[in-house]
Amino acid sequence: KQTLAQSFSMMCLVLVLIWNLWTLNPERWKQWMLPQIVSIMNLLRLDQNWSLFAPTPITDDGWMILDAELYDGSHIDLLRQGNPKVEIDLLSTWSRADQTYPSGAKWSGRPIEAMALDVRAAYDQAQKASGAQGVIPVGQAWNRAFALGVADPNPYDGIAAGQMNLWATDHYHASTAGYYLEALVIFGYLTGLDPRSLGDSECSAFELGLSAQEVQQLQRVAYEELVSVPGLALAPASRTPPKSPSRCAAGR
Numbered sequence: 001k002q003t004l005a006q007s008f009s010m011m012c013l014v015l016v017l018i019w020n021l022w023t024l025n026p027e028r029w030k031q032w033m034l035p036q037i038v039s040i041m042n043l044l045r046l047d048q049n050w051s052l053f054a055p056t057p058i059t060d061d062g063w064m065i066l067d068a069e070l071y072d073g074s075h076i077d078l079l080r081q082g083n084p085k086v087e088i089d090l091l092s093t094w095s096r097a098d099q100t101y102p103s104g105a106k107w108s109g110r111p112i113e114a115m116a117l118d119v120r121a122a123y124d125q126a127q128k129a130s131g132a133q134g135v136i137p138v139g140q141a142w143n144r145a146f147a148l149g150v151a152d153p154n155p156y157d158g159i160a161a162g163q164m165n166l167w168a169t170d171h172y173h174a175s176t177a178g179y180y181l182e183a184l185v186i187f188g189y190l191t192g193l194d195p196r197s198l199g200d201s202e203c204s205a206f207e208l209g210l211s212a213q214e215v216q217q218l219q220r221v222a223y224e225e226l227v228s229v230p231g232l233a234l235a236p237a238s239r240t241p242p243k244s245p246s247r248c249a250a251g252r
Contacts, residue, residue: 016046087133089189092116092123094142094178097171101156112153113143134229136189138182141225142166145181148224150217164214176208177218184222194234195222199241206245 019041022029040046066078095115100107107115116139123135145151145166152163159165166178174182183204184195196219200212210218226234 012044012046015041015044019046088130089133089136090123090127090130091136091186092120092139094139094166094174094182095119097155097167099172101154101171112146116140116143134189136186137225137229138185140228141181141185141221142178144225145218145221148217148221150221151177164217177210177214180205180208180210180215181218181222184219185225188222188226188234189229189232192233192235193237195219195226197237197241201242201245203242203246203248207248212245 015037018029018032018037022033068076068078070076093116095107095112097112099105099115100110100112102108107118119139120135120137126132127135142151145164146153149162150164151166152159155165155167155171164177165175166181167173168175168178184198187193187198188195196216198219200215200219202215205215223234226232
């Protein structure tokens with residue numbers, strides 16, 4: 001005998017199947033999308049879909065707030081009203097190899113740089129609409145790494161000698177080198193400091209298992225991308241970089 005939980009699970013699976021078929025071909029499956037089904041999907045939060053990326057990103061979205069209650073009982077958004085000096089920056093991410101090289105993928109047949117540029121175009125629109133301070137160019141830094149020969153642009157045909165793979169094994173998320181490059185770009189963008197001034201022996205890169213040559217190359221990519229950002233001036237870090245790699249000290 002089926003239990004109530006099994007019946008409920010089966011219903012959810014059927015609903016998710018119908019929803020996914022509808023998102024793939026709305027015209028063909030629209031007769032199945034009855035108002036009752038849509039209401040159930042919304043109630044159970046099963047109404048998931050991919051609408052993040054250009055060329056058709058969502059244009060109506062929510063915004064995170066930090067609700068704070070004052071002594072007089074009134075409410076403010078602590079993130080913006082509580083500190084007028086708060087600056088909000090968006091982050092434009094990298095191209096997905098799994099959405100570029102396989103046949104039938106979203107960006108199939110286009111250069112690997114295309115997705116990052118499309119994503120950046122969408123974030124530029126979001127930045128103007130939201131009033132955010134700027135857009136951190138992580139995706140553009142990846143494109144620069146490909147152009148400079150620091151990273152291999154196609155992980156599906158093997159990684160060329162002397163180049164890094166910025167993707168993880170799923171060809172979607174970043175590898176250690178990819179995330180380190182992202183961190184360097186964020187660091188330089190938010191602090192205004194030259195990421196090269198961290199030195200090739202800085203402890204986090206050592207902890208991640210990156211070689212001194214890889215660190216130098218990634219810091220150079222981050223620096224060159226950041227100096228191309230209008231109005232962003234980079235200064236050297238005040239601390240002297242370490243001469244030899246070592247573990248990061250606790251609490252540093």
